[in-house]
Amino acid sequence: AQSVAQPEDQVNVAEGNPLTVKCTYSVSGNPYLFWYVQYPNRGLQFLLKYITGDNLVKGSYGFEAEFNKSQTSFHLKKPSALVSDSALYFCAVRDRSYGGATNKLIFGTGTLLAVQP
Amino acid sequence: ETGVTQTPRHLVMGMTNKKSLKCEQHLGHNAMYWYKQSAKKPLELMFVYNFKEQTENNSVPSRFSPECPNSSHLFLHLHTLQPEDSALYLCASSREGGPGNTIYFGEGSWLTVV
Numbered sequence: 001a002q003s004v005a006q007p008e009d010q011v012n013v014a015e016g017n018p019l020t021v022k023c024t025y026s027v028s029g030n031p032y033l034f035w036y037v038q039y040p041n042r043g044l045q046f047l048l049k050y051i052t053g054d055n056l057v058k059g060s061y062g063f064e065a066e067f068n069k070s071q072t073s074f075h076l077k078k079p080s081a082l083v084s085d086s087a088l089y090f091c092a093v094r095d096r097s098y099g100g101a102t103n104k105l106i107f108g109t110g111t112l113l114a115v116q117p
Numbered sequence: 118e119t120g121v122t123q124t125p126r127h128l129v130m131g132m133t134n135k136k137s138l139k140c141e142q143h144l145g146h147n148a149m150y151w152y153k154q155s156a157k158k159p160l161e162l163m164f165v166y167n168f169k170e171q172t173e174n175n176s177v178p179s180r181f182s183p184e185c186p187n188s189s190h191l192f193l194h195l196h197t198l199q200p201e202d203s204a205l206y207l208c209a210s211s212r213e214g215g216p217g218n219t220i221y222f223g224e225g226s227w228l229t230v231v
Contacts, residue, residue: 032217042220043119043227044160051217089158094217103211103218104173107160117133 002027004093006108013081014116021076021111023091033092034105035065039087047089061085090111092095104117115116119142121223123208129229130198138193140208140227147213149191150220151183154205166214198230221228 004025013019025031030052036044048059055067065076084089089112092105120144124193142149156174165173166185180202182194191208209222 034219036222041227043121043123043224044209045119046219046221048215049219103220104162104165105220109157109159 004108006111010112012114019078019081021089023074024095034092036090037087083115086115121225123226127227135196140191142210144229146210147188150209162208192194203230
């Protein structure tokens, strides 16, 4: 079965420090991977995605993610955290068993990032 | 401004009421989705429409009834809901086809069933 796991419910980091939010996946074949962010009382905002090519993907708000095929991971990173980065982060993988033309995603359970001033 | 607009943002309804959630996308997409987000649960895909045709119904109870009159609009009709249906309902859209097309979400409609 295809799945995505976010092993940490919460990540705490001090402002100015680097942050990492972890994601591992399980799919057959090549994965299509996504990161979304959800601020309080808001919808999900797209941050970045990996389809193919360079393993380091750059996205919005200074975030980047590193695709590691051997470790089946797609960790989200930022060199210097801001208090305003505090939010809920979701990793998602495209369901490759879905043969339709649409883009069905499987989401992780989310990781709450708390950046302390 | 996400390009996907949902109304109302908040809705309180009784278990015998009938109400509807509305979604409109301004991105020129052809696929639209309803997701349910409950506390401490992964996002649940409810319905998928592609070019106005329903292509996915993820075993959703019949008290939720979707409608997609065109590629830009999506409704979720609600009737005789249960308190456990209280959740954030997210509408989303994407281009059709292509394995890596990004799904864009609206701000959500908070539903409380009393």
